[in-house]
Amino acid sequence: MTKKKITQHPLFLPLVCVLLVLAVNVIYDISQGNGIFNFFITTIENGVLQGRLITILNRGSEVAILAIGMTLVVSASAGTDISVGSVMSLCASFCCMLVAGYGVSAVSSPEEFSMPLIVGILGALLMGCLCGAFNGTLVAYLNIQPMVATLILWSAARAIGLLLCNNLIVYVRVPEYGIFGGYIGFLPTPILIAAVCILAVSLVLKKTAMGMYIQSVGINKKASRIAGLNSRRIIFICYLLCGLCAGIAGLVNSSRITSADSNNIGLNMELDAILAVALGGNSLGGGKFNLAGSIIGAYTIQAITTTMYNLGISSAVTPVFKAVVVIVIVAIQAPPVRIWFQKLRAQNHKEVARV
Amino acid sequence: MEGNVVLTMRGICMTFPGVKALDHVDFTLRKGEIHALMGENGAGKSTLIKCLTGINDFEAGEIHVDGIQGTVKNHSTLDAQNVGISTVYQEVNLCPNLSVAENLYIGREPMTPFHTIDRKAMMRKAAELTQRLDIKVDVAQNLENYSLAIQQMIAIARAVDMDCKVLILDEPTSSLDDSEVEKLFKLMTMLRSKGVGIVFVTHFLEQVYAVCDRITVLRNGTLVGEYPIADLPRVKLVAAMMGKDFDDLADIKPEGSQDFSNASMVIEAKGLSHKGTIKPFDLNIRKGEVIGLTGLLGSGRTELARAIYGADKSQTGTLRVKDQEVKINQPIDAMNLGMGLLPDDRKAEGIIGDLSVRENIILAMQAKRGMFRQISRAQQEKIADEYIRLLQIKTATRETPIKQLSGGNQQKAILGRWLATDPDFLILDEPTRGIDIGTKTEIQKLILKLAGEGKSIMFISSEIEEMLRTCNRMAVLRDGAKVGEIDGDLSQERVMAAIAGGASE
Numbered sequence: 001m002t003k004k005k006i007t008q009h010p011l012f013l014p015l016v017c018v019l020l021v022l023a024v025n026v027i028y029d030i031s032q033g034n035g036i037f038n039f040f041i042t043t044i045e046n047g048v049l050q051g052r053l054i055t056i057l058n059r060g061s062e063v064a065i066l067a068i069g070m071t072l073v074v075s076a077s078a079g080t081d082i083s084v085g086s087v088m089s090l091c092a093s094f095c096c097m098l099v100a101g102y103g104v105s106a107v108s109s110p111e112e113f114s115m116p117l118i119v120g121i122l123g124a125l126l127m128g129c130l131c132g133a134f135n136g137t138l139v140a141y142l143n144i145q146p147m148v149a150t151l152i153l154w155s156a157a158r159a160i161g162l163l164l165c166n167n168l169i170v171y172v173r174v175p176e177y178g179i180f181g182g183y184i185g186f187l188p189t190p191i192l193i194a195a196v197c198i199l200a201v202s203l204v205l206k207k208t209a210m211g212m213y214i215q216s217v218g219i220n221k222k223a224s225r226i227a228g229l230n231s232r233r234i235i236f237i238c239y240l241l242c243g244l245c246a247g248i249a250g251l252v253n254s255s256r257i258t259s260a261d262s263n264n265i266g267l268n269m270e271l272d273a274i275l276a277v278a279l280g281g282n283s284l285g286g287g288k289f290n291l292a293g294s295i296i297g298a299y300t301i302q303a304i305t306t307t308m309y310n311l312g313i314s315s316a317v318t319p320v321f322k323a324v325v326v327i328v329i330v331a332i333q334a335p336p337v338r339i340w341f342q343k344l345r346a347q348n349h350k351e352v353a354r355v
Numbered sequence: 356m357e358g359n360v361v362l363t364m365r366g367i368c369m370t371f372p373g374v375k376a377l378d379h380v381d382f383t384l385r386k387g388e389i390h391a392l393m394g395e396n397g398a399g400k401s402t403l404i405k406c407l408t409g410i411n412d413f414e415a416g417e418i419h420v421d422g423i424q425g426t427v428k429n430h431s432t433l434d435a436q437n438v439g440i441s442t443v444y445q446e447v448n449l450c451p452n453l454s455v456a457e458n459l460y461i462g463r464e465p466m467t468p469f470h471t472i473d474r475k476a477m478m479r480k481a482a483e484l485t486q487r488l489d490i491k492v493d494v495a496q497n498l499e500n501y502s503l504a505i506q507q508m509i510a511i512a513r514a515v516d517m518d519c520k521v522l523i524l525d526e527p528t529s530s531l532d533d534s535e536v537e538k539l540f541k542l543m544t545m546l547r548s549k550g551v552g553i554v555f556v557t558h559f560l561e562q563v564y565a566v567c568d569r570i571t572v573l574r575n576g577t578l579v580g581e582y583p584i585a586d587l588p589r590v591k592l593v594a595a596m597m598g599k600d601f602d603d604l605a606d607i608k609p610e611g612s613q614d615f616s617n618a619s620m621v622i623e624a625k626g627l628s629h630k631g632t633i634k635p636f637d638l639n640i641r642k643g644e645v646i647g648l649t650g651l652l653g654s655g656r657t658e659l660a661r662a663i664y665g666a667d668k669s670q671t672g673t674l675r676v677k678d679q680e681v682k683i684n685q686p687i688d689a690m691n692l693g694m695g696l697l698p699d700d701r702k703a704e705g706i707i708g709d710l711s712v713r714e715n716i717i718l719a720m721q722a723k724r725g726m727f728r729q730i731s732r733a734q735q736e737k738i739a740d741e742y743i744r745l746l747q748i749k750t751a752t753r754e755t756p757i758k759q760l761s762g763g764n765q766q767k768a769i770l771g772r773w774l775a776t777d778p779d780f781l782i783l784d785e786p787t788r789g790i791d792i793g794t795k796t797e798i799q800k801l802i803l804k805l806a807g808e809g810k811s812i813m814f815i816s817s818e819i820e821e822m823l824r825t826c827n828r829m830a831v832l833r834d835g836a837k838v839g840e841i842d843g844d845l846s847q848e849r850v851m852a853a854i855a856g857g858a859s860e
Contacts, residue, residue, distance in 0.1 A: 207729060208726050208727050208729050209721045209724075209726050209727075209728075209729045209730075210726055212710070212714055212718070212721065213722075213726055215707075215709070215710060216707045216710060216714075216718060219707045219708055219709045219710060220703075220704075220706070220707045220708065222703055222704045223698075223703070223704045223705055223706060223707055224707065224718075225666075225685070225686055226666055226686050226696055226698055226704050226705075227686070227707075227718045227719045227722055227772065228686050228687040228690045228718075228719050228722030228723060229687070229718075229722050230685065230687060287709050288709050288710075
């Protein structure tokens with residue numbers, strides 16, 4: 001066997017893509033007469049880390065967390081969970097409702113809390129699990145197509161959140177609540193939370209057979225069952241975890257604005273999460289997955305957005321440019337293009353040999 | 356090119372990572388002949404056909420097709436069809452939920468002047484076509500309403516109607532019963548008389564001698580030779596395929612029938628059933644026994660085994676395993692009681708295609724241990740290597756995705772998966788289907804060896820000879836019910852009579 005080339009590594013293309021996006025920043029900086037490494041400069045201002053790289057890592061946290069759950073769901077069930085954005089919003093609303101009390105539109109000190117903050121947080125995570133379990137039951141045990149099953153909460157969860165908050169935007173204006181979207185010491189907390197989630201799931205995948213179970217079920221559900229796997233339960237667990245991830249992401253997002261804005265939290269974020277999985281080189285047809293790829297994909301999306309702001313493109317037209325970049329990235333990874341590149345390279349080799 | 360030759364392949368070479376799959380292979384097909392392409396698993400039959408149909412990109416060699424100037428190099432099956440080469444695979448690649456007529460004309464529907472599909476014309480043409488080929492179907496019915504054999508014939512009809520000069524039949528008879536095979540052969544001989552060149556790939560030697568005119572034998576990616584059928588009797592054919600003299604299969608079973616009446620009971624099934632597939636049955640299996648399930652396709656052989664294993668949960672009756680009454684809700688329950696099931700549909704229920712050979716082998720063992728007690732990577736590699744060596748699985752590496760292996764080697768890997776769990780009771784459902792003679796003998800020997808070690812085996816096969824060679828006792832099934840058992844003197848006549856419902860019991 002020939003040694004495996006670096007270009008054949010599953011993470012090669014996702015990494016190239018993120019580097020390309022960063023390169024755009026560097027080139028722009030140079031053209032503006034700024035330092036070459038301007039983009040990477042990270043400083044401590046007002047006691048916290050600042051810099052564009054930090055912004056990307058910070059702002060990309062929610063999508064990265066969602067991408068973890070989405071990767072598992074895609075792998076096991078060959079479908080996507082499109083409810084995660086709405087579930088984020090529901091979890092955030094539920095947390096704020098628990099803490100502020102039903103019908104209260106704002107609390108500004110812990111004395112006004114109707115329940116301790118920790119109850120709200122655990123409640124939000126529980127709500128995430130509940131939503132995930134609901135989706136999981138529909139997909140795994142009732143054999144409903146993932147898109148249809150999760151469409152229910154996609155449309156309903158946000159509205160349930162509004163009901164819980166009595167149609168108000170509930171503000172929890174206490175520093176303790178803002179910490180999940182703020183800073184611990186000098187480090188932005190979302191980065192920390194995302195890192196912990198990624199580490200925890202990676203550890204589980206490495207130390208248990210879960211990764212193989214999920215892939216096996218995703219590739220061949222029937223054969224996995226005959227070989228002794230509980231295919232339904234494994235799919236259920238993936239949706240459950242995806243719901244939990246949505247709960248965590250919802251908390252972070254709500255904490256950033258110390259409020260539960262049902263209509264805006266997690267809006268369209270399910271699409272970013274799905275895109276992250278695809279950008280990471282994972283097939284949306286299920287089966288083999290690469291978690292690291294999805295995470296890189298998530299930060300790539302944020303890097304694109306941040307770059308747009310950096311280039312001074314107005315936020316109204318940002319989606320257009322984002323779309324163009326995404327098309328390019330996805331096309332690079334498409335099998336026909338890969339084969340074309342390979343052939344091109346083989347030809348070059350031949351010509352070199354001839355010379 | 357000679358006048359009656361439709362296809363020549365010269366010096367075809369093809370390499371897969373780590374394996375030379377084809378090494379300067381020649382193949383010649385004449386008009387109006389049925390030409391068997393024979394060889395063991397991994398000999399290169401499928402690879403050669405894929406080179407011809409444009410699925411594989413071969414590296415060297417050339418292909419000539421009658422009526423076409425210069426060499427032909429197909430890049431897709433569509434290219435192949437355009438030069439008159441059509442293929443019908445073992446698995447029918449048609450749409451079961453469309454009508455027969457739609458399947459026949461999909462992609463080339465007759466059109467009305469308004470560029471909509473002319474359904475009337477399509478129906479008429481389909482009816483004409485099926486009538487001409489003597490296939491008795493209602494072309495308006497959905498394809499799924501017909502048996503696999505008819506579906507295969509529809510696939511052939513479609514190929515023939517597309518003006519094909521070369522028709523490739525890749526293992527078309529693997530899932531057909533005898534009367535269906537008969538029908539297929541009738542169609543094949545009719546096409547032969549119309550001048551179509553037919554390439555026939557099969558593992559059934561009898562079938563080769565029933566219809567073929569000529570045989571080309573491959574071994575390990577090289578051409579052994581091309582022979583007129585009369586010059587190559589069975590024994591010589593097998594010798595050519597294996598590269599050695601035929602290991603006489605009749606001798607593998609120990610002499611005399613063994614007495615198991617004192618052996619401990621492993622399985623006692625009473626009144627088990629699964630609604631719609633298998634009626635209530637009783638079955639006892641003792642330690643060290645090899646019990647065969649026989650009957651026609653669809654008689655309930657597979658279903659009986661699945662009901663015991665919990666693949667289809669039994670709704671009635673009781674099951675005792677090693678003198679303990681047990682309840683099996685799903686396969687893992689059966690596995691924890693020491694059972695294993697090698698399913699008959701390897702692709703749909705056996706292999707996990709994208710996972711590596713290593714992962715496929717350790718999967719069941721890992722499932723038994725549970726998710727949180729992962730087998731260490733070193734241990735996994737050791738186990739995989741052990742079974743790759745023991746079962747002589749031909750694979751580039753243990754990390755190769757299993758779907759890249761040939762069918763027989765996939766089967767061996769799945770067998771390895773179950774052996775790794777060290778079962779007391781192993782159900783083997785058609786373990787030798789689509790597998791070459793050499794491997795068949797190996798698997799049969801393995802069955803007897805396992806039984807000798809005190810394991811109980813349930814063996815299901817469509818080939819009665821191979822069951823006679825290995826089984827101590829046989830249960831006979833007919834129309835979804837167990838109708839009797841034969842033990843003592845097992846002979847082909849007795850078994851056949853029992854299957855057919857004669858009065859020999």
